[in-house]
Amino acid sequence: MAENGGTRPSVVVLGGGYGGVKAAKLLDDVADVTLVDPSDAFLHNLAALRALVAPEWLERIFLPYQRLLVHGRYLQDRAVAVDGRQVTLASGQRLEPDYLILATGSSYAFPAKIGEPDTAEAKAKARTAHEDLVSAERVLLVGAGPVGLELAGEIKAAFPGKHVTIADVAADILPGPFDQELRDELRRQLGELGVELKLGSPLRELPGAEPATAAPIAIVTEAGEKLTADIWFRCFGVTLHTDYLRGSLAAARDARGYLQVDEHLRVKGHDRVFAIGDITDADRDMAAFAGMQGELLAGNLRAVITGEGEPVAYERQPAMIVVPLGPEGGAGQLPGHEGVVGAAAIAEIKGRSLLLERTESIFDAPDAA
Structure with a gap:
């Protein structure tokens, strides 16, 4: 009834x-x-890391909420x-x-989520971070979960000459209910990209500089190893x-x-x-x-x-994840697929498009008169 x-x-x-x-x-x-x-627009967060290294994506990943509903209403x-x-x-x-x-x-x-309700301010924040990243030779990523790994892949794909280090207290990358075979494959690809992993020892303290901002970084792990960079990004929490x-x-x-x-x-x-x-x-x-x-x-x-x-x-x-490492790399674990999903399939599934067109398609309501 x-x-x-x-x-x-x-x-x-x-x-x-x-x-x-x-x-x-x-x-x-x-x-x-x-x-x-x-916010005044939906942010397609799945492409936010790509937008950091390729800011032309910023013009596509903010989708105005006014374009979502035909009959209903949106309140900012x-x-x-x-x-x-x-x-x-x-x-x-x-x-x-x-x-x-x-x-x-x-x-x-930031930059996995930008956190600015105004689209213009959010784009400006991302562009400033991009410029600071471009100026850096050494990049430190704190956190070896999906965000840290994906950001490392994006940076190395766009700027192969930059030195990228991922630091994490965990002894391995990618926490969660995933097969060890997946971690091994991602580590292999990260190694080929030249990403340095510093795992298994906590940092004595986080860098004093603001994340995503150009500044001299020098920190020490509890094991006594010194890590230096020109910019750092927080990839946890x-x-x-x-x-x-x-x-x-x-x-x-x-x-x-x-x-x-x-x-x-x-x-x-x-x-x-x-x-x-x-x-x-x-x-x-x-x-x-x-x-x-x-x-x-x-x-x-x-x-x-x-x-x-x-x-x-x-x-x-069930346990599933897709981790692109730039547009053409990465690996994943998907139900119904035996073993690790390789880089070619990951690029086709997510890495190149970052699923943007699928999200864009629902923001199809006519502009308000």
Whole structure:
């Protein structure tokens, strides 16, 4: 049975990341959708590292939210308090939709995420960092996770003569539930690129200079090894955006700070409040998983609204990752593929295009009159 007797129910989506835009877009024709995000444009973060070394990408990776919805509306604002379905925005506006989707995501160190709500300021920040990178001969990346590895690959592909060092307290690269064979292949390619790995000993302290800024860097590991560079980048540390949660929603977070959701992505203890993406315990923090959750949740809400179809449960995804090392290198681990996915396939899947066209395709609403 269709809900509300033909009246379009209201849906508020807080957060315009990969999950939020997917959910908002797919509900636009059956609900009165409001998308709330503090930025004026969606940033295709998957290409942010490429834009650091090739700033011409900056003209393509910012996609205005005004081009997302045909029927719904976008508010450039942010939630400051959410209790149940009652939403208070920084502007003072209050919303209480029939359905609330929390998709506020996380922040990460620049340049993996730029963190500037104004597109012009974000582009200027990236261009300044590019110029500082160009001037540097030695580059230090602190963190040997996916961001550190991918950034090393981007820098060496664009500037083969630069000396790039990755430092991490871990004894190996790429933490997580991945096969050792994948780590070995990535290390092999990094070695061929000339990337130096300094693993297994913590830094006595982080560099005193601001990250992504040209400055003399000289630090020492606990093992006594000195590392020098002309610029450094922080490639670790995720901060969840859940500080606006109040009452029982705040209490629904687990010990790590993630919102607990059921198999239908409903927040624990709430009937019409859902959460997707990085802020939930549904899966690992990956853009692809956030998009999958947004699509599944939109399908489930469509079924409730239209009375057609049945809700589908979200299933935690198996270990998978694609790590480009520049446009033509990299390796990955994908379900259904035996062994390591090699550089040629990674370049075809992600390395060359960085999946930009797929994201661009949903921002197809006509410009407002």
